[in-house]
Amino acid sequence: MNIPSTPIQEVHLSQLLGSQTSLWVKRDDLIHPTRSGNKYYKLSENIQLVKENGLGCILSFGGGYSNHLYALALTGKELNLKTVGYVRGEYTQGLTPTLQDCITAGMQLHFLSRKEWRLRNCPEFLKGLSLQYPKTLIVPEGGDNPAGFAGTRLLGKKLREQVAQLSGGPVHVYVACGTGTTAAGIIAELPSNCTVHGISVLKGIDTITNNIKRRLADAALSAQCSWSIETDWHFGGYAKFPRELAEFMFDFEQQTSILLDPVYTTKAMYAAVSTIGQNLLPAGAQVVVVHTGGLQGRRGYPDIVD
Numbered sequence: 001m002n003i004p005s006t007p008i009q010e011v012h013l014s015q016l017l018g019s020q021t022s023l024w025v026k027r028d029d030l031i032h033p034t035r036s037g038n039k040y041y042k043l044s045e046n047i048q049l050v051k052e053n054g055l056g057c058i059l060s061f062g063g064g065y066s067n068h069l070y071a072l073a074l075t076g077k078e079l080n081l082k083t084v085g086y087v088r089g090e091y092t093q094g095l096t097p098t099l100q101d102c103i104t105a106g107m108q109l110h111f112l113s114r115k116e117w118r119l120r121n122c123p124e125f126l127k128g129l130s131l132q133y134p135k136t137l138i139v140p141e142g143g144d145n146p147a148g149f150a151g152t153r154l155l156g157k158k159l160r161e162q163v164a165q166l167s168g169g170p171v172h173v174y175v176a177c178g179t180g181t182t183a184a185g186i187i188a189e190l191p192s193n194c195t196v197h198g199i200s201v202l203k204g205i206d207t208i209t210n211n212i213k214r215r216l217a218d219a220a221l222s223a224q225c226s227w228s229i230e231t232d233w234h235f236g237g238y239a240k241f242p243r244e245l246a247e248f249m250f251d252f253e254q255q256t257s258i259l260l261d262p263v264y265t266t267k268a269m270y271a272a273v274s275t276i277g278q279n280l281l282p283a284g285a286q287v288v289v290v291h292t293g294g295l296q297g298r299r300g301y302p303d304i305v306d
């Protein structure tokens with residue numbers, strides 16, 4: 001699939017007035033109407049695999065508001081590819097808007113209890129699925145496989161060209177991390193004047209750092225840029241959206257007219273803006289926050305009225 005170009009856009013926030021630092025947003029929320037953000041890159045290489053191997057179906061996993069299942073279902077519809085989604089939780093009380101959209105797009109959904117969900121990466125469970133679904137590519141939750149990583153390196157390459165155009169001090173890139181695949185693709189491509197800050201949206205022990213190291217090692221790559229995963233910005237855990245964060249998001253949106261999502265991009269933006277605000281980055285730093293999309297997930301939050 002051809003990857004469309006998206007701009008990096010400078011934003012000016014009142015709370016950073018007078019700061020020596022410039023703030024940019026890589027607008028991958030604009031990349032595609034249904035495959036917004038990083039899922040576009042991850043899916044592109046998996047679809048390539050499906051085509052090369054003459055397969056007709058992609059099966060994957062996700063939660064009730066999964067951006068990944070949503071992107072997969074709508075892409076499948078567009079490309080005439082069958083899709084199967086295994087969903088975390090049983091949703092006996094009714095479907096989420098995201099899952100409803102997946103069904104409308106033709107995705108076959110199956111619901112797993114919390115206990116069954118734990119099996120989703122078990123070799124035996126996956127073996128059973130591959131017997132049940134012949135000619136099907138099984139993609140892990142979040143698109144976290146080698147093809148997904150290869151796709152996110154395309155994002156890294158685009159970003160590399162764009163940050164080379166920025167004049168000023170060192171480049172600091174902020175990106176939200178679930179599995180860390182997207183951060184890995186960026187880390188793999190950025191040069192030595194860049195620092196990547198992976199903002200974990202998960203509470204608990206950091207598995208992202210090792211996942212990124214493994215992705216790089218498996219592809220025989222070593223990072224030129226500096227990078228680290230920051231684990232203090234989860235605001236209570238995955239999908240938690242306390243008032244302070246909501247107020248930050250609404251204010252950011254009002255000032256910039258750029259919408260964010262509560263689960264990922266607001267947390268990455270918050271981390272960048274507070275780090276700049278506390279003068280923790282070198283003077284003249286060029287800060288780029290990657291907008292990884294995910295706006296359909298706003299429907300999970302009744303306080304957000306679009």
Ligand SMILES: *Cc1c(COP(=O)(O)O)cnc(C)c1O
Nearest residue numbers: 067178179180181182264292294
């Ligand atoms: C899935 C997702 C992420 C996390 O990407 P990983 O590659 O799993 O770290 C970040 N932002 C948005 C909007 C997402 O949908």
